[in-house]
Amino acid sequence: MPKALFGPDFQFLPHREVLTFEEIARLARIFVGLGVEKLRLTGGEPLVRRDLERLVALLAQIDGVRDITLTTNGSLLAKKAQALAQAGLRRITVSLDSMDDAVFRSMNDVDFPVxxxxxxxxxxxxxxxxxxKINMVVKRGLNEDSIVGMARHFRGTGMILRFIEFMDVGNTNGWRMDDVVPAAEIVQTVNAVYPLEPVDPNYRGEVARRYRYRDGAGEIGIISSVTQPFCRNCTRARLSAEGSLYTCLFATHGHDLKALLRGDADDAAIAQRVASVWQVRNDRYSELRTSLTPGTPKVEMSHIGG
Ligand SMILES: C[S@@+](CC[C@H](N)C(=O)[O-])C[C@H]1O[C@@H](n2cnc3c(N)ncnc32)[C@H](O)[C@@H]1O
Incomplete structure (x- = not known):
């Protein structure tokens, strides 16, 4: 949420337009009934929502949830970690784009330090x-020099550093192909200092490709959403704060579930609506972008470790 767009004059949603925790938990239960096993709280910044641990506790009570996690910029995490864990959060992903304060701030437009x-x-x-897990978005000319420093810091800690190709999220960030450091180049950069070898995916459709340090200092992940998009393996449904269902990170059109929740629809009717949206989804934004963007490197990542 860059300050230039979301400054003091920005009209945020009135509170009544935002789903309550109970409404989110009801929807989550319906999604789990349709086969969803993993729930992620993200955003925006999820920890700015007051008492978020209360939502985590509601989600943790749902039968059939295999995994609950949260992605955060970390600014409020020191205050919240204990309460979140007690409420039933199992694991967490923290975004950090550099160990260098100046680079970190210039990338994130935030007023807190590394x-x-x-x-x-x-x-x-x-x-x-x-x-x-630590997410580092790599942007050409801004933080590519931080790749090795980040690897050094998180090696041997048991934490998993994931490098992410810079994407054109929401068309708001003036994205150009030139800003992307291709995944293969990131792997080569780390491998040159800390030799790597590939690891099999944990499951089909895993977003990050895994590599481990040959010296046993743990593993890293690479998310090549631009150079090797994974639309066809994507199984993510996204629910916005105001209750719209999106079938793609890049979708501009959501499907309103709040009206159903606040109308007289029962759970079965809402489940039917969700299923009907899901069954006809055909999003492949990233694959199309890659095929239409001149200069997208078509790179093979198999050069390391065979
Ligand atoms: C959009 S953030 C939302 C959650 C939270 N506010 C945070 O900062 O982690 C979710 C993840 O998307 C990643 N991300 C943000 N902008 C990105 C971009 N342009 N390209 C690729 N990943 C991006 C961030 O690194 C973060 O880990």
Missing amino acids: GKVLEGIEAARAAGLAPI
Whole structure:
């Protein structure tokens, strides 16, 4: 949420337009009834929602949920980690794009330092959240020099550092192909200092490709959403704060579930609506972008470790 777009004059949603925790939990139960096993709280910044741990506790009570996690910028994590873990959060992903304060701030337009994020990560570890994943978006000319420093910091800690190709999220970030450091180049950069070998995916459709350090210092992940998009393996449904269902990160049109929730629809009717949206989804934004963007490198990542 860049300050230039979401400054003091921005009209945020009135509170009544935002789903209550009970409404989110009801929808989550319906989605789980349709086969969903993993729930992720993200955003926006999920920890700015007051008493978020109350939502985590509601979600943790749903039978059939295999995994609950949360992605955060870490700024409020030191305060919240313990309460989140007690409420039933199992693991966490923290975004951190550099160990260097100036680089971190220039990338994120935030008013807190790297140290604050590291404190949050430490609190998450102390609270028993595991595994902790660290997301680093790599942007050409901004933080590619931070790749090795980040690898060095998180090697041997049990945390999993994931490098993410810079994407054109929401068309708001002035994205150009030139801004993307291809995944293969990121792997080569790390491999040159800390030799790597590929690891099999944990499950079909896993977003990150896994590599481990040959010296046993743990593993990293690479998310190549631009150079090797994975639309056809994507199984994610997204629910916005105001209750719209999106079938793609890049979708501009959502499907309103709030009207059903607040009308007289019962759970079966809502489930039917969700299923009917899901069954006809055909999103493949990233695959189309890649085929239409001149200069997208078509890179093979198999050069490391065979
Ligand atoms: C959009 S954030 C939302 C959650 C939370 N506010 C945070 O900062 O982690 C979710 C993840 O998307 C990643 N992300 C943000 N902008 C991105 C971009 N342009 N390309 C690729 N990933 C991006 C972030 O690194 C973060 O880990």
